[in-house]
Amino acid sequence: MPGAIYAEGLVKTFGDVRALDGVDLDVPEGTVLGLLGPNGAGKTTTVRCLTTLLRPDSGKAVVAGVDVLRHPDTVRRSIGLSGQFAAVDEYLTGRENLQMVGQLYQMKAKAAKTRAEALLEQFHLTEAADRPTKTYSGGMRRRLDLAAALVVSPPVMFMDEPTTGLDPRNRQQLWEVIKQLVSGGTTLLLTTQYLEEADHLAHEIAVVDQGRVIAKGTSDQLKARTGGERVEVVVHEREHIPTAVEVLRAFGKGETTVEEHTRKLTVPVTGGAKLLAEVIRELDTRGIEIDDIGLRRPTLDDVFLSLTGHVAEAKEEDNGEQGREDNRTDSRKETVK
Amino acid sequence: MSAVTDAVRVAAPANPVSQLVRDSLIVAKRNLIRMTRIPEMVIFGLIQPIMFVVLFTYVFGGSMQIGASTSAAAYKNFLMAGIFAQTVTFATASSGAGIADDMHKGLIDRFRSLPMARGAVLTGRTLADLVQTALTLLVLAVVAVLVGWRVGSDGDTNVFKVLGAFGLLLLLGYAFTWIGALIGLSVRTPEAATSGGLIWLFPVTFISNAFVDTSHMTPWLRHIAEWNPFSATVQAARVLFANPGQSPSQAWPMQHSVLASLIYSVLITVIFRTLAVRKYRSATA
Numbered sequence: 200m201p202g203a204i205y206a207e208g209l210v211k212t213f214g215d216v217r218a219l220d221g222v223d224l225d226v227p228e229g230t231v232l233g234l235l236g237p238n239g240a241g242k243t244t245t246v247r248c249l250t251t252l253l254r255p256d257s258g259k260a261v262v263a264g265v266d267v268l269r270h271p272d273t274v275r276r277s278i279g280l281s282g283q284f285a286a287v288d289e290y291l292t293g294r295e296n297l298q299m300v301g302q303l304y305q306m307k308a309k310a311a312k313t314r315a316e317a318l319l320e321q322f323h324l325t326e327a328a329d330r331p332t333k334t335y336s337g338g339m340r341r342r343l344d345l346a347a348a349l350v351v352s353p354p355v356m357f358m359d360e361p362t363t364g365l366d367p368r369n370r371q372q373l374w375e376v377i378k379q380l381v382s383g384g385t386t387l388l389l390t391t392q393y394l395e396e397a398d399h400l401a402h403e404i405a406v407v408d409q410g411r412v413i414a415k416g417t418s419d420q421l422k423a424r425t426g427g428e429r430v431e432v433v434v435h436e437r438e439h440i441p442t443a444v445e446v447l448r449a450f451g452k453g454e455t456t457v458e459e460h461t462r463k464l465t466v467p468v469t470g471g472a473k474l475l476a477e478v479i480r481e482l483d484t485r486g487i488e489i490d491d492i493g494l495r496r497p498t499l500d501d502v503f504l505s506l507t508g509h510v511a512e513a514k515e516e517d518n519g520e521q522g523r524e525d526n527r528t529d530s531r532k533e534t535v536k
Numbered sequence: 537m538s539a540v541t542d543a544v545r546v547a548a549p550a551n552p553v554s555q556l557v558r559d560s561l562i563v564a565k566r567n568l569i570r571m572t573r574i575p576e577m578v579i580f581g582l583i584q585p586i587m588f589v590v591l592f593t594y595v596f597g598g599s600m601q602i603g604a605s606t607s608a609a610a611y612k613n614f615l616m617a618g619i620f621a622q623t624v625t626f627a628t629a630s631s632g633a634g635i636a637d638d639m640h641k642g643l644i645d646r647f648r649s650l651p652m653a654r655g656a657v658l659t660g661r662t663l664a665d666l667v668q669t670a671l672t673l674l675v676l677a678v679v680a681v682l683v684g685w686r687v688g689s690d691g692d693t694n695v696f697k698v699l700g701a702f703g704l705l706l707l708l709g710y711a712f713t714w715i716g717a718l719i720g721l722s723v724r725t726p727e728a729a730t731s732g733g734l735i736w737l738f739p740v741t742f743i744s745n746a747f748v749d750t751s752h753m754t755p756w757l758r759h760i761a762e763w764n765p766f767s768a769t770v771q772a773a774r775v776l777f778a779n780p781g782q783s784p785s786q787a788w789p790m791q792h793s794v795l796a797s798l799i800y801s802v803l804i805t806v807i808f809r810t811l812a813v814r815k816y817r818s819a820t821a
Contacts, residue, residue, distance in 0.1 A: 247645075250649050251648070251649065252645055252648055252649060254818065272651060275649060275650060275651040276651040278649065280645075280646070280649040283642070286641050286642035286643050286645070286646055287643075287646070288566060288570070288643060289641070290569070290570040290573040290574060291566060291569060291570070291573075295566075295569060299562060299565075299566055300646070300650065302562050303559060303562060303563075303647070303650045303651075303652040304650060304651060304652075305555070305651060305652075331573060347646070
């Protein structure tokens with residue numbers, strides 16, 4: 200039996216660009232799938248196809264047991280959408296926005312009002328409830344956006360890069376809300392550029408690149424494929440680099456890479472924190488002064504590098520999405536701890 | 537913590553017509569609230585037509601021949617129906633820009649993911665714009681009276697005829713809003729919608745009887761002007777206001793201007809509403 204979200208061979212082209220090149224997905228009820236990939240990989244297009252906003256050229260999609268292509272109106276009653284492209288009205292207050300969305304989900308005016316009140320409280324927006332959302336901070340706006348998607352507690356939720364551009368504190372807060380939501384039995388499809396986020400929230404991760412799912416699995420499975428941890432050292436004096444390389448060679452499980460200008464050395468390792476302590480001791484014994492040292496877990500770039508042979512570069516959005524992604528994304532790289 | 541997980545049942549769809557009306561009113565309310573939050577938009581929307589009234593009255597008045605008269609007073613009374621009609625049609629540009637803006641900001645996507653009536657977003661928008669146009673027209677009429685415009689300057693009229701004229705003007709404005717909506721859905725940016733929504737309005741409003749007597753035009757241009765849907769409403773307003781300069785032409789829309797104005801406006805609404813709603817359903821531009 201197919202899951203709460205099911206897609207088979209989704210293809211969508213915009214002019215010459217093949218945005219989706221046969222996407223297959225199967226998300227069991229009550230679980231979270233993280234769709235991981237760089238800008239332009241096809242994450243947003245996939246979500247748009249599954250949420251009835253975009254008609255795929257070919258392929259099959261079933262959401263909450265209903266065929267998306269045949270009965271889009273029925274699907275819309277069972278889904279909630281939040282993220283970069285499903286916005287709130289910036290001139291309406293938070294309360295007005297939620298009430299409007301509730302009413303458009305066909306709730307009675309009074310029920311929509313009560314519901315808006317409850318959600319505002321839940322998302323700590325009561326104080327700002329009667330201010331136009333234009334005055335909200337990025338984090339507040341995201342919370343309101345999420346609240347709008349939850350007005351009817353839909354059984355299936357889609358979140359498109361829910362935390363892109365948020366500061367770490369707001370990101371944490373949003374993660375808590377999402378976790379709580381999922382513990383209530385909601386099926387969730389989440390897109391993200393951050394491995395860490397998928398790691399935290401998703402039961403399973405699908406890595407997408409150039410319109411295809413190129414790898415699927417739990418985050419541990421994916422990380423295992425990318426070669427695990429590395430030790431990164433920045434030495435204080437350039438002349439210490441050769442000695443440091445010698446030390447790292449003894450502990451490492453592979454070739455040491457050296458960036459001369461930043462005096463940074465990187466080597467793949469196994470053994471975690473214990474090994475890191477040994478490396479520090481050895482460097483100290485040899486009298487090598489260090490500016491920085493750390494154990495790095497694989498990043499999205501590493502996952503991509505090992506799966507595709509190229510780094511997860513943010514491509515220009517030229518697939519008809521009107522560049523919506525590029526004005527809200529930052530090019531920050533994440534290091535997974 | 538219960539708000540997140542509280543189940544709220546989504547009602548099965550109501551009767552499609554009552555759902556369309558209800559959803560449209562909800563969206564119209566949203567757009568009207570927006571208007572009160574961006575008063576400068578409403579104010580700028582007023583300044584332009586007021587400027588036209590003043591400029592045309594004092595710059596062109598006196599050098600224009602309306603029928604046999606070149607008096608400034610006659611041109612003033614001739615002009616107002618044209619300015620009113622121009623004002624209601626120019627409002628369509630901001631309509632289109634508003635829709636393009638909603639699209640750009642992702643609001644259209646939000647609406648399209650909701651189980652609401654398909655035509656409601658655009659119908660709500662056009663209804664809210666109609667309210668704004670009516671307000672603009674009201675202010676403009678007061679200004680027109682202040683600079684010397686008088687109904688019944690060239691025959692008899694009554695309050696019902698005058699209201700009927702404003703009704704036809706609003707209907708024309710409403711019909712044109714749907715063209716603006718289609719443009720707004722078809723372009724990629726709000727800026728493009730503003731300029732794209734304005735360009736076509738210049739020939740439509742100037743190749744007409746709005747500002748000059750069509751009998752002075754070359755014959756082929758005159759034919760276009762007289763069959764222009766925009767001219768029919770201008771002529772109808774002049775007839776109902778009993779203002780001078782009603783074209784003595786034999787062209788059918790000029791002879792039966794009230795009926796022609798009604799037919800044109802309804803036709804434009806039906807055609808462009810159909811096209812715009814279809815575009816909306818597949819809209820991601």
